[in-house]
Amino acid sequence: MMESADPTPAQRPFPLAGQGVGRAAAWRQNRDLWRDLAGLPTTRVVLVRDGEIAWNRDPIHPALAMVTPQAVVAALGEVGPDLAWFLGATGDAWDPATRAPAQAPMRGENAAVFAIDISGRDPLLAAALVGAAAVVRSDISRETTAQLAGIDADLFANLRAIGDGLDATDTALGVTAVALANWHSREGYCVGCGASTRIAEWGWIRICARCERLAYPRTDPAMIVTVTDSSDRILLAHASAWPPARYSLLAGFVEPGESAEQAVIREVFEETGIAVGTVRYAASQPWPFPSSLMLAFTAEHIRGGIRVDGEEITDARWFSREELEAALETGAVELPAASSIARVLINQWRAAGD
Numbered sequence: 001m002m003e004s005a006d007p008t009p010a011q012r013p014f015p016l017a018g019q020g021v022g023r024a025a026a027w028r029q030n031r032d033l034w035r036d037l038a039g040l041p042t043t044r045v046v047l048v049r050d051g052e053i054a055w056n057r058d059p060i061h062p063a064l065a066m067v068t069p070q071a072v073v074a075a076l077g078e079v080g081p082d083l084a085w086f087l088g089a090t091g092d093a094w095d096p097a098t099r100a101p102a103q104a105p106m107r108g109e110n111a112a113v114f115a116i117d118i119s120g121r122d123p124l125l126a127a128a129l130v131g132a133a134a135v136v137r138s139d140i141s142r143e144t145t146a147q148l149a150g151i152d153a154d155l156f157a158n159l160r161a162i163g164d165g166l167d168a169t170d171t172a173l174g175v176t177a178v179a180l181a182n183w184h185s186r187e188g189y190c191v192g193c194g195a196s197t198r199i200a201e202w203g204w205i206r207i208c209a210r211c212e213r214l215a216y217p218r219t220d221p222a223m224i225v226t227v228t229d230s231s232d233r234i235l236l237a238h239a240s241a242w243p244p245a246r247y248s249l250l251a252g253f254v255e256p257g258e259s260a261e262q263a264v265i266r267e268v269f270e271e272t273g274i275a276v277g278t279v280r281y282a283a284s285q286p287w288p289f290p291s292s293l294m295l296a297f298t299a300e301h302i303r304g305g306i307r308v309d310g311e312e313i314t315d316a317r318w319f320s321r322e323e324l325e326a327a328l329e330t331g332a333v334e335l336p337a338a339s340s341i342a343r344v345l346i347n348q349w350r351a352a353g354d
Ligand SMILES: [Zn+2]
Pocket: 190, 191, 192, 193, 194, 195, 208, 209, 210, 211, 212, 213
């Protein structure tokens, strides 16, 4: 069953667009996949809780804190396709005859990786799983409990906060794990008949217990656009839901029956009253909060002055590079997080002026 893993993309255009993990989708058919892979020395498990990912708690060099299959079995017992989701495999030298990869470091060659969602389980279990509970004793003092709670609070991090610092492999694993976790958390019941569903194919399908309807992980296309005018100024907007000084690019979901390019034109007009043309696709990245695929475009101002709705969008402005740098200097404008596609696109525009 061990044919080589999928080829991986050559480019990583945006922070959450990882690479280096073959999805090996055919392996999901193997009901004994955990048993076949858990004994290999390089197999690892990514931990997810409440949409966040276990990490090494190193803000300078963040990495996923993966655990061994043995640690998972010790903490949770037997593992089946309803508990562990198969994320894929790194490396390209899987031996179909022996199924034995070379001895390798955790993120080196031939590591098979699963994910497990421990939402709702004992917080001390999470701490134990990632090796942070060495101080746990039967006579836990109040101080120790507080200390553990403090440790536990940052065992898991939001990918929006650490995603831009992860390497490409950890990014691919983390984003896939969080995307699956967010999907499973909303798909407990069949949309056809309302009965409960069970997980199959190591996390990649849910099957209705009554009508056997199949549900697959969904990804919702959304677009984001760098709009510039004839003076190469950039259009940035402030949404009422954001922190006060936050300005960013316009974005929105693609509606049924609409192309992504049409969504760009519609959203920019709806939110700012500006007509744009010359819509060009740039790149994409997954944005699993909870289930978007962000498609990035550039577009040029054709006509119209800025007119915001005052409710969803409360301000929009054209910025020259000098004006934006000055506003960032004073704090009048703050840009979105470095892991966001918006920040990368804005920075690309800023750098293009150098
Ligand atoms: Zn059903």
